[in-house]
Amino acid sequence: MYLLSDIAAVTAFSVLAGSGAGGGGLLVVYLTVLRGGDQIGSQFKNLASFVAASCAALPVHIRSRDIDPALLAVFVAGGIPGTFVGSRLRSALSAQVISKIFGVMLILGGGFVLFGVIKDAVSRAAGSRRE
Amino acid sequence: MGSARAPGGAVRFAVAAAGAVLAGVINGILGTGAGTVFYFVCLAVSGGDGDRSKDDLSTAMAAVFPLSAVSLFTYRAAGAADAVSFFTLVLPSFAGGLAGAHFAGKMRGRVLKSVFAAVSVAGGINMLLR
Numbered sequence: 121m122y123l124l125s126d127i128a129a130v131t132a133f134s135v136l137a138g139s140g141a142g143g144g145g146l147l148v149v150y151l152t153v154l155r156g157g158d159q160i161g162s163q164f165k166n167l168a169s170f171v172a173a174s175c176a177a178l179p180v181h182i183r184s185r186d187i188d189p190a191l192l193a194v195f196v197a198g199g200i201p202g203t204f205v206g207s208r209l210r211s212a213l214s215a216q217v218i219s220k221i222f223g224v225m226l227i228l229g230g231g232f233v234l235f236g237v238i239k240d241a242v243s244r245a246a247g248s249r250r251e
Numbered sequence: 252m253g254s255a256r257a258p259g260g261a262v263r264f265a266v267a268a269a270g271a272v273l274a275g276v277i278n279g280i281l282g283t284g285a286g287t288v289f290y291f292v293c294l295a296v297s298g299g300d301g302d303r304s305k306d307d308l309s310t311a312m313a314a315v316f317p318l319s320a321v322s323l324f325t326y327r328a329a330g331a332a333d334a335v336s337f338f339t340l341v342l343p344s345f346a347g348g349l350a351g352a353h354f355a356g357k358m359r360g361r362v363l364k365s366v367f368a369a370v371s372v373a374g375g376i377n378m379l380l381r
Contacts, residue, residue, distance in 0.1 A: 127338075128279060134345075136370055139363060160326070163317040174316040180349070199285065200318060203325070229375075230367075
């Protein structure tokens with residue numbers, strides 16, 4: 121039973137990851153809340169799942185020429201040292217506090233993007249009605 | 252980067268570099284979240300050009316890949332790693348990722364952007380409830 125739900129959850133969140141929409145750590149929620157896993161072990165599985173999903177998705181995105189190589193180079197060059205700093209800070213800082221601050225950022229950022237999409241749709245609809 | 256609101260070269264580089272370090276730090280601490288930071292940095296440096304949504308999301312995903320691989324290594328080094336099942340985790344993730352990349356090619360940028368925003372809000376609520 122769990123085997124099937126695990127496979128379904130992992131596949132569904134990987135579809136989101138492969139599309140570029142990300143997973144928002146939703147696999148971590150599934151593993152901790154519904155499957156009773158520990159936080160760090162679940163984060164590890166979430167990362168492993170993302171790495172496997174992006175291994176499959178990246179060649180497709182590269183073939184479609186969807187990726188900005190200059191920006192990608194800057195992101196990787198700055199991001200990898202940042203990851204080492206973050207992993208050092210993991211034990212020193214309260215991950216719960218950081219998680220809550222980042223949660224607020226995600227809600228505000230996601231809300232901002234959604235607001236933009238809705239605003240665009242409304243102005244598009246108004247424009248087509250005028251025509 | 253055709254938007255009129257897009258910043259110039261030096262500012263673009265500085266914003267991208269600072270955002271990259273921030274994304275890495277967040278990924279290192281939380282094991283997630285870098286893609287969202289990268290996407291917003293893409294929006295900032297492209298001046299929020301709506302036509303680039305797909306490219307921005309793909310670039311963000313491509314950038315998270317090496318960061319996640321490094322994070323995976325640091326989790327293992329810290330002894331936090333559980334055994335990862337090939338059949339219940341790796342294989343479905345690979346299949347899902349491949350399907351997602353093909354869906355993304357067929358979806359409109361606006362739809363993908365809406366899905367991203369919904370996932371971000373859901374992820375944010377998850378982090379607040381942790």
